[in-house]
Amino acid sequence: MSFNAAANVVLGGTRMIYDEIKKEANISVSNQDSSKPVLIQTWVENFSSQNKDEVPLIVTPPLFRLEPEQENIIRVIYSGAGLPQHKESIYWLSVRSIPSTQRSKENKLLITVQNRIKILYRPKGLSKKDASEAYKKIRFSLTGDKVEAINPTPFYVSFYSVALGGKELKEADMIAPQSTKAWRAPHGKLDREIKWQAINDYGGVTKEIKASL
Structure with missing residues (x-):
């Protein structure tokens, strides 16, 4: 065969x-x-x-x-x-x-x-420019052993990477428009700085954003 x-x-x-x-x-x-x-x-x-x-x-x-x-x-x-x-x-x-x-x-x-x-x-009422900026508007918080993300925008945001305290959240993939999603936080003592990058319309990777939780 x-x-x-x-x-x-x-x-x-x-x-x-x-x-x-x-x-x-x-x-x-x-x-x-x-x-x-x-x-x-x-x-x-x-x-x-x-x-x-x-x-x-x-x-x-x-x-x-x-x-x-x-x-x-x-x-x-x-x-x-x-x-x-x-x-x-x-x-x-x-x-x-x-x-x-x-x-x-x-x-x-x-x-x-x-x-x-x-x-x-x-939809025609949503602009390409606003879509390219949507990942910057994601808000993160740490609750217990969960990292929660809020997407207030009308756009899907696909993550390239999300890291808390230098440790990657491997489950973080995509968040739907106007929704909330949570992932398990990395184990161990961590600093509260979170960094993330997203994938743009062309399949490229955005600049890194940093925030403190």
Whole structure:
């Protein structure tokens, strides 16, 4: 038995920002294999697996063949089905690559590769500048053995790092708009300085912010 994998498919970003005023969002997908085509399957799903609501975003094309060393564009379109206008919404874009096969007497195990990136739907009333500044407005507090974060903004903030007293909070990942989230504080005696960095719209890392709790 031999293996046939499709691991040479690369997306043109680590996240997709859907600005409502642009009517659609897009991202490139490329096949970096020099000899084998792949079949690409795309879809959008709710960010939480517990959310069974219908997804108001349509992806096109949903299924296509990508030739060796070629690139295509995946487009996401909002169906207009009532997303909040006062804050961002979040979904997953899933891209599955399926390797090509040739008839052979040899048994082969096909290995599909699936990538998932965040789609952040940003209503037209929210500005790109305010989104870039949102991480600076996160407020932290220390209560018992918990570090609590408050996000008063209408934007999702994805953390690159959060450290209290020089010790990283590895569970700190993302905080939703206008919400509170708590993580377990590091063990041991700590000073009360907290530092954090976030991930911006382009997948880059912001400057570090410091505060005392």
